[in-house]
Amino acid sequence: KQEVTQIPAALSVPEGENLVLNCSFTDSAIYNLQWFRQDPGKGLTSLLLIQSSQREQTSGRLNASLDKSSGRSTLYIAASQPGDSATYLCAVRANTGTASKLTFGTGTRLQVTL
Amino acid sequence: GAGVSQSPSNKVTEKGKDVELRCDPISGHTALYWYRQSLGQGLEFLIYFQGNSAPDKSGLPSDRFSAERTGGSVSTLTIQRTQQEDSAVYLCASSLVAGGDEQFFGPGTRLTVL
Numbered sequence: 001k002q003e004v005t006q007i008p009a010a011l012s013v014p015e016g017e018n019l020v021l022n023c024s025f026t027d028s029a030i031y032n033l034q035w036f037r038q039d040p041g042k043g044l045t046s047l048l049l050i051q052s053s054q055r056e057q058t059s060g061r062l063n064a065s066l067d068k069s070s071g072r073s074t075l076y077i078a079a080s081q082p083g084d085s086a087t088y089l090c091a092v093r094a095n096t097g098t099a100s101k102l103t104f105g106t107g108t109r110l111q112v113t114l
Numbered sequence: 115g116a117g118v119s120q121s122p123s124n125k126v127t128e129k130g131k132d133v134e135l136r137c138d139p140i141s142g143h144t145a146l147y148w149y150r151q152s153l154g155q156g157l158e159f160l161i162y163f164q165g166n167s168a169p170d171k172s173g174l175p176s177d178r179f180s181a182e183r184t185g186g187s188v189s190t191l192t193i194q195r196t197q198q199e200d201s202a203v204y205l206c207a208s209s210l211v212a213g214g215d216e217q218f219f220g221p222g223t224r225l226t227v228l
Contacts, residue, residue: 104157
């Protein structure tokens with residue numbers, strides 16, 4: 001059974017810092033990995049999707065990497081801003097079985113302070 | 115364009131009552147998913163629809179839960195004889211096709227069972 005872990009569970013940084021969020025998964029047979037942000041009381045906003053054949057994806061100040069063989073992904077946020085404060089979730093899609101369901105990590109709650 | 119919409123945004127019900135939650139996916143998306151987010155459990159997959167294929171119900175927690183998708187578009191998640199442990203945020207997502215595409219989430223329905 002796929003298990004997804006995110007470390008740290010919570011993080012507080014001053015504005016302007018670069019930061020890295022970590023995601024690890026136990027079964028490397030994944031189809032893709034997706035990073036989301038969730039604001040309090042809101043749904044999920046998709047940030048980046050990395051296919052299993054890719055090593056990284058970039059969108060603006062965000063860069064996500066994937067090392068499938070070691071079961072790890074990182075989300076790098078450059079020059080953090082207070083508006084980045086949210087919970088960040090990673091989710092993996094299996095390559096077999098229920099191929100389309102996502103298995104989620106428990107999230108990292110990020111606070112960017114002024 | 116319009117994203118995934120869900121209604122109601124909040125639902126409070128008494129234990130033992132039935133509830134229906136609605137999801138309108140992004141127009142043209144053939145795949146639709148239901149997830150549940152509860153405290154201490156994280157996000158968990160419930161059910162998945164793809165076109166006219168039989169749905170994948172492997173995540174439904176009990177036979178009190180069922181879902182339909184009419185005309186390949188709108189979906190309704192029904193919970194019969196609600197229990198307090200059913201209290202959670204129910205999230206719907208859609209993707210253009212199954213198996214590889216980015217999933218886009220709605221804002222969720224917060225269900226509280228008293």
